[in-house]
Amino acid sequence: MKDLQAVLRQRLEEQNIRLTRRRKAVLAALIQESDKHLSAEDVYLKVKEAEGDIGLATVYRTLELFNMAGIIHAADFGDGCKRFEVVADNAPHYHHHLVCLGCGRIIEFSQDLLEDLEQQVGEKTGFKIVNHSLRFYGYCRECQEKNPAAPASGRRHTTVR
Known part of the structure; x- marks a missing residue:
């Protein structure tokens, strides 16, 4: 984790982003839970527990700054809650x-x-694709075992042309 912290700090420094005490605390919370997808509220509670003195608005601003700097990625998994995860490298x-x-x-x-x-779509449309996102929605093994009657498919069909 020390290496990850050093890499992320360096990437922030390269963009002239100053690491205040509160930003360091937010970064530490994200790194500590780098295997999870944390909401702003999750980060706030972790920092408040560790540091005590931080406001939720400060956490939101810091997460937005880190997202714009490319050291975290924000995602909404369909429940309306934005979650954040650490981006360890500049992988495409x-x-x-x-x-x-x-x-x-x-x-x-x-x-x-x-x-x-990606290549086929780019060639066919002339669109330069630089990234993509893929999510599958379904039921994990544990939920299937708890409820074998879980619907096989909850999707509605939508045609996009």
Whole structure:
């Protein structure tokens, strides 16, 4: 984790972003939970527990700054709550997500199966694709075991042309 902290601090310094005491505390909370997707409220509670003196608005502003700086990524997994995760490197693609509709658990996977599709879409449309996002919605193993009658598919069909 020390290495990750050093890398993220360096990336902020390269963009002339000053690390105040509160920003350091927010960064530390994100790094401590770098394997999770934290909401602003989650980060606020972690920092408040560790430091005591921080406002929720400060956390929101800091997360927005870190997101714009590219050291975290913001995502909404369909529940209206923006969650943040650490971006450890400048890789062109983020990992992808499996979102459990039962318990809300978010599982990451890193296989990039869309590179060929990206290239084909780019060639066909003339659109220069620089990134993509992929999420699968369903039920995790635990939720399937708890409720074997979980719907096989909860999707509505929408045609986009």
